[in-house]
Amino acid sequence: MHELSLTEKILRLVLEQAGNHKAAKITRIKLVIGDLSGIIPACVEQYFGLIAAGTIAAGAKLEFQRSKAELYCPVCEESFEKRPADFNCPRCGSLAQLTESGRECFVESIEVD
């Protein structure tokens, strides 16, 4: 469970951003979460509700956008969206490699008042 430390990072980041813009309230936070990151949005949401209480981010709506895992095939020299439990290239059947896509987790944007 690394959602708590992640949520703390998110909160620190958005408060800093809001501070830079002299915002009075954070209303919405858009997050990108990779399918391979192992992060559970519902946990992030729950922790956020707890730790954001009393800050200007309290009550902000969290929006999660999933990013798909991708495979790279060294034979075709192309990337493909990964299918569940399948590491083979959908075109030639060779064993493909996971790319960095799908492991990320970051704040894409925030909306403030």
Ligand SMILES: [Zn+2]
């Ligand atoms: Zn291939």
